Amino acid sequence: MMFKPLVLGLALAAVLAVTPVLAETPQEKGRTIAEEADRRDLGWRDSESQLKMVLRNSQGETSTRELRLQSLEVSLKGYGDKSLTVFDRPRDIEGTAFLSHTKITEPDDQWLYLPAVKRVKRISSVNKSGSFVGSEFSYEDLVSNEVDRYAYTYLMDEPCGALECFVVERIPVYENSGYTRQVVWVDKQEYRIMKVNYYDRKNALLKTLTLSGYRRYLDKYWRAHTLQMENVQTGKSTLLEFSDYVFQSGISDSLFTPQRLKRVR
Amino acid sequence: MRLFARLFAAVIVLLDAAGAMAGELDLSAVVAGEVRAFPHAPAFADQDDATLSPSLIFEPEAVWESESSADRFTFQPFFHADADDSNRTHADIRIANWLHRGDDWDLIAGIGKVFWGVTESRHLVDIVNQTDLVENIDGEDKLGQPMINLNRHTAIGTIGLFVLPGFRERTFPDARARLRGPLSVDSDLATYDASAGRGHVDFAARWGTNFGDWDVGLSHFYGTSREPRLIRTTKADGGVVLAPHYDLIQQTGLDLQNTTDALLSKLEVVTRTGHGDRFVAYVAGIEYTLYQIFDGDSDLGLLAEHQYDGRDESNAPATLNNNDLFVGARWTLNDTQDTSLLAGAVVDLEVGTQLFSIEAERRIGDRMKLELEGRFSANVASDDPAAGLRDDDSVTLRLSVYF
Numbered sequence: 001m002m003f004k005p006l007v008l009g010l011a012l013a014a015v016l017a018v019t020p021v022l023a024e025t026p027q028e029k030g031r032t033i034a035e036e037a038d039r040r041d042l043g044w045r046d047s048e049s050q051l052k053m054v055l056r057n058s059q060g061e062t063s064t065r066e067l068r069l070q071s072l073e074v075s076l077k078g079y080g081d082k083s084l085t086v087f088d089r090p091r092d093i094e095g096t097a098f099l100s101h102t103k104i105t106e107p108d109d110q111w112l113y114l115p116a117v118k119r120v121k122r123i124s125s126v127n128k129s130g131s132f133v134g135s136e137f138s139y140e141d142l143v144s145n146e147v148d149r150y151a152y153t154y155l156m157d158e159p160c161g162a163l164e165c166f167v168v169e170r171i172p173v174y175e176n177s178g179y180t181r182q183v184v185w186v187d188k189q190e191y192r193i194m195k196v197n198y199y200d201r202k203n204a205l206l207k208t209l210t211l212s213g214y215r216r217y218l219d220k221y222w223r224a225h226t227l228q229m230e231n232v233q234t235g236k237s238t239l240l241e242f243s244d245y246v247f248q249s250g251i252s253d254s255l256f257t258p259q260r261l262k263r264v265r
Numbered sequence: 266m267r268l269f270a271r272l273f274a275a276v277i278v279l280l281d282a283a284g285a286m287a288g289e290l291d292l293s294a295v296v297a298g299e300v301r302a303f304p305h306a307p308a309f310a311d312q313d314d315a316t317l318s319p320s321l322i323f324e325p326e327a328v329w330e331s332e333s334s335a336d337r338f339t340f341q342p343f344f345h346a347d348a349d350d351s352n353r354t355h356a357d358i359r360i361a362n363w364l365h366r367g368d369d370w371d372l373i374a375g376i377g378k379v380f381w382g383v384t385e386s387r388h389l390v391d392i393v394n395q396t397d398l399v400e401n402i403d404g405e406d407k408l409g410q411p412m413i414n415l416n417r418h419t420a421i422g423t424i425g426l427f428v429l430p431g432f433r434e435r436t437f438p439d440a441r442a443r444l445r446g447p448l449s450v451d452s453d454l455a456t457y458d459a460s461a462g463r464g465h466v467d468f469a470a471r472w473g474t475n476f477g478d479w480d481v482g483l484s485h486f487y488g489t490s491r492e493p494r495l496i497r498t499t500k501a502d503g504g505v506v507l508a509p510h511y512d513l514i515q516q517t518g519l520d521l522q523n524t525t526d527a528l529l530s531k532l533e534v535v536t537r538t539g540h541g542d543r544f545v546a547y548v549a550g551i552e553y554t555l556y557q558i559f560d561g562d563s564d565l566g567l568l569a570e571h572q573y574d575g576r577d578e579s580n581a582p583a584t585l586n587n588n589d590l591f592v593g594a595r596w597t598l599n600d601t602q603d604t605s606l607l608a609g610a611v612v613d614l615e616v617g618t619q620l621f622s623i624e625a626e627r628r629i630g631d632r633m634k635l636e637l638e639g640r641f642s643a644n645v646a647s648d649d650p651a652a653g654l655r656d657d658d659s660v661t662l663r664l665s666v667y668f
Contacts, residue, residue, distance in 0.1 A: 109524075130557055
């Protein structure tokens with residue numbers, strides 16, 4: 001349940017635009033792109049943002065959720081970032097909070113806070129491919145895209161809108177993924193993810209994610225503000241609109257503990 | 266009730282002042298209409314035999330938080346009007362407190378609610394708040410508890426200290442209501458071990474932490490038991506009722522959960538003195554979830570818990586959970602409406618009594634929720650404490666609107 005990840009992970013990918021040396025294999029080049037995107041997004045420390053989710057079914061009916069996100073960068077080996085998600089709407093789940101400590105290949109640690117009964121519950125994190133609150137985003141789509149979570153293959157260069165993109169295939173190496181592979185378009189200038197195609201367990205195209213409205217924070221960190229996920233098999237879609245990003249406000253690590261989850265609002 | 270009105274006035278004044286300061290005021294409310302249906306005729310002649318019992322619930326909430334988020338005032342009163350049970354028509358202050366958050370500590374002063382524990386079928390360790398039994402016989406509804414609670418967050422977990430002035434008596438159905446048992450409880454006859462009665466100040470402490478796949482809590486409580494002994498008493502007018510007696514107890518509790526893949530293993534153990542000889546009780550069980558069943562989005566959680574309680578009922582409150590097995594299933598659809606269904610059964614392994622429950626809920630639109638609860642009993646042994654409820658099967662339908 002981690003949203004920053006999305007964004008961050010999304011801001012993934014890398015490769016020094018430096019003249020690629022000699023005979024680089026497609027695997028090496030793919031990974032280098034991912035590493036460069038990751039490198040360019042180091043050092044943001046913590047962030048806060050607001051998120052509006054619009055769920056649309058195949059008849060065009062919509063349903064809206066509003067959430068607040070807080071993320072903490074973690075640079076320990078083997079560990080991913082920490083994040084805290086609090087629901088504001090719909091009203092009946094107002095105050096419900098998710099805490100996630102992500103790990104690279106091990107299962108994440110996740111806790112859920114239920115405000116009506118004031119109860120913090122540790123929950124299983126194996127459900128990576130399940131829907132996040134009924135949306136077209138699954139948990140794994142929203143978790144931080146750490147480099148080592150995937151095996152990469154560079155496919156080709158291709159124009160993406162007005163920009164030029166690397167096209168990289170990545171195969172999840174963590175357990176319980178719902179995907180055989182993903183194809184990612186990364187812009188060559190700033191290493192921002194512009195588009196992702198997700199292939200299901202039968203290797204059929206399942207979903208397409210389009211990222212737009214990129215803005216740069218602290219002169220360094222790019223964040224997409226509009227993410228549109230289309231499920232091509234069901235016709236359903238989910239729109240994410242991020243706003244009010246704040247970086248490096250000094251959020252303490254101790255905020256991201258299950259014991260403090262019940263003090264969240 | 267006068268105290269209630271005064272508190273309400275004080276809070277309004279506070280909120281007014283708060284509104285004038287920087288920070289954020291958030292007002293919301295839940296209004297719910299409920300109908301309880303009792304399909305069987307009552308077991309006892311002096312019980313009302315209304316089949317349908319409607320009621321109305323109103324729960325507003327005001328929260329003010331300072332601009333820095335360091336301070337928060339919360340006020341959440343609760344009002345319930347019931348057509349048939351005069352004791353269920355009641356008001357409470359669920360929350361009226363000030364929270365201050367420091368870097369590695371926080372403080373709560375006022376009326377609040379605290380939950381401890383991990384198991385699903387019985388909450389043994391959870392002891393701070395009194396049960397609001399008239400709301401729901403499942404014991405999940407709680408009365409607001411006055412408290413000063415200081416929590417220190419350290420590298421080895423959180424240590425919480427609680428001073429609990431002001432005891433809350435358990436609520437019970439009125440003399441003619443359903444779900445009361447063969448004899449009704451007369452709360453006016455309540456007696457206490459503590460010479461200060463309801464004025465006794467209770468204390469509690471808890472240490473909670475997590476490491477790896479484990480979440481652990483260790484707690485201790487000293488004070489007036491939230492569970493009363495119910496003592497058969499003949500009143501001056503010759504009527505026979507149950508008088509609650511609240512003993513002073515010490516209870517130490519441990520709650521433990523291991524989370525490995527889709528399997529949650531849970532344990533709650535307590536040991537208590539003050540209700541006869543020291544005894545031990547536990548709930549131990551598992552929750553295993555099958556995700557995305559039938560290639561769809563829904564999940565099926567399977568639950569099993571064993572309940573044991575070693576108390577001697579001649580000196581301790583009677584319990585339904587002395588040696589019982591709970592099995593249940595939770596079906597979560599993961600749809601836009603957050604539809605879910607929980608069905609469970611508790612089987613008494615000694616006398617064979619079976620208690621069934623089913624709970625379903627679904628959001629309607631953006632600001633409504635529909636809930637259905639059913640409770641049924643079967644094979645109730647005549648000497649089981651549940652015997653008095655054998656004809657009180659019920660189905661409750663509740664529609665909540667959020668503002």
